[in-house]
Amino acid sequence: MNNKDNFLKGIFTENPVFMLVLGMCPVLAITTSVSNALGMGVAFTFVLIMSNVIISLIRKFIPNDVRIPAYIVVIATVVTIVDLFMQAYAYSLYESLGIFIPLIVVNCIVLGRAEAFASKNGVFASFIDALGMGVGYTLAITLISTVREVLGSGTFLGIDVFPFDLVQPASIFVIAPGAFITLGILLAIINAIRFKRAKKAQAKE
Amino acid sequence: MNVGQLIALAFSAILIQNVMLTQFLGTCPFLGVSKKSQSAIGMGLAVIFVITLSSILTWTVYWLILDPLNLQYMRTIVFILIISGVVQFVEMFIKKTAPVIYKMLGIYLPLITTNCAVLGVALININKEFNFIEMVVYSVGISVGYALVIYVFSTIRERIERAPIPESLKGTPIALIIAGIMSIAFIGFAGIL
Numbered sequence: 325m326n327n328k329d330n331f332l333k334g335i336f337t338e339n340p341v342f343m344l345v346l347g348m349c350p351v352l353a354i355t356t357s358v359s360n361a362l363g364m365g366v367a368f369t370f371v372l373i374m375s376n377v378i379i380s381l382i383r384k385f386i387p388n389d390v391r392i393p394a395y396i397v398v399i400a401t402v403v404t405i406v407d408l409f410m411q412a413y414a415y416s417l418y419e420s421l422g423i424f425i426p427l428i429v430v431n432c433i434v435l436g437r438a439e440a441f442a443s444k445n446g447v448f449a450s451f452i453d454a455l456g457m458g459v460g461y462t463l464a465i466t467l468i469s470t471v472r473e474v475l476g477s478g479t480f481l482g483i484d485v486f487p488f489d490l491v492q493p494a495s496i497f498v499i500a501p502g503a504f505i506t507l508g509i510l511l512a513i514i515n516a517i518r519f520k521r522a523k524k525a526q527a528k529e
Numbered sequence: 530m531n532v533g534q535l536i537a538l539a540f541s542a543i544l545i546q547n548v549m550l551t552q553f554l555g556t557c558p559f560l561g562v563s564k565k566s567q568s569a570i571g572m573g574l575a576v577i578f579v580i581t582l583s584s585i586l587t588w589t590v591y592w593l594i595l596d597p598l599n600l601q602y603m604r605t606i607v608f609i610l611i612i613s614g615v616v617q618f619v620e621m622f623i624k625k626t627a628p629v630i631y632k633m634l635g636i637y638l639p640l641i642t643t644n645c646a647v648l649g650v651a652l653i654n655i656n657k658e659f660n661f662i663e664m665v666v667y668s669v670g671i672s673v674g675y676a677l678v679i680y681v682f683s684t685i686r687e688r689i690e691r692a693p694i695p696e697s698l699k700g701t702p703i704a705l706i707i708a709g710i711m712s713i714a715f716i717g718f719a720g721i722l
Contacts, residue, residue: 348553349556349645350553352553353553393613397610400609423652423656429648430644432557500550504706505706508698508709509706511702519697
């Protein structure tokens with residue numbers, strides 16, 4: 325697999341949110357506004373890249389039996405760095421993401437990439453893999469948060485998109501039920517497109 | 530805090546601040562293990578057990594060791610190590626002493642390490658500066674709430690399996706929409722306290 329495919333698979337065929345449906349807690353919780361989603365995306369991508377690179381570097385020294393605890397320690401260290409960094413330099417973002425920054429530790433995607441990719445591949449390939457996954461994740465949560473912010477509070481990145489109160493925003497989209505329903509419908513749309521493509525491909529054969 | 534306030538705290542933890550439907554913690558196992566009500570019960574019991582035990586341990590370690598030594602920033606690393614240790618220990622302990630329970634819970638225990646509800650509750654306990662009794666009541670309440678919701682959800686899903694729904698909605702999408710509707714119902718509880 326060349327680097328380009330390795331990068332693109334995280335965005336399309338193996339998108340962590342829409343295809344693998346992993347690590348859903350922050351996806352549901354912090355997508356109330358686009359700025360939150362972008363902040364979370366950057367933090368998440370950083371953790372993914374750092375942990376993948378470090379684990380790929382030390383993969384030959386870790387005994388097979390204790391590899392999972394070792395990975396978790398590496399990930400938790402990177403997450404702590406991000407946590408303290410955001411607390412110092414992006415406090416309002418840190419406040420609104422709250423508990424979901426430390427919870428990146430238990431995100432299945434990070435551990436999943438460490439186990440499935442970084443433990444078997446070289447440093448550069450692991451870096452590309454993490455970058456692709458991180459970008460795919462960021463794009464996915466940005467899409468969800470765009471739907472929720474536009475429909476729920478009538479804004480995009482804080483800018484009013486429905487001037488003169490043309491449309492009354494439905495606040496259900498920014499509270500808990502909206503998160504589940506938005507994600508459910510987006511997944512259904514993506515599934516529908518996938519099935520259509522699969523059928524077309526079959527018809528060609 | 531008197532008994533009445535503790536009961537109020539327990540109810541609020543079970544219903545109003547339901548960990549799954551309003552705080553979005555523990556979504557992966559919620560969607561993954563809720564296809565059969567039998568496995569949902571197993572997962573729910575395992576979660577009650579592990580959350581209560583690990584909350585007590587992490588709270589004690591934080592206030593007795595990390596806080597006096599000014600090592601608060603180490604909490605994420607320390608907590609996740611404690612939780613994976615607890616899960617491993619509980620698994621071995623149950624296997625030796627109660628093989629029947631092990632058969633029921635065994636396969637769900639390793640999954641719990643990556644259940645963010647466990648670490649989430651441990652961190653919330655610290656952030657809210659609970660005392661020991663409040664912490665125990667809150668942790669038990671939260672985990673009972675999680676078990677309740679995952680069980681109710683699994684019974685709905687068992688019926689949905691047999692319903693004629695559009696192909697592209699099958700599986701996760703319809704599960705998420707059901708969770709959304711349940712979440713709307715749980716908002717109604719906000720008025721009881």
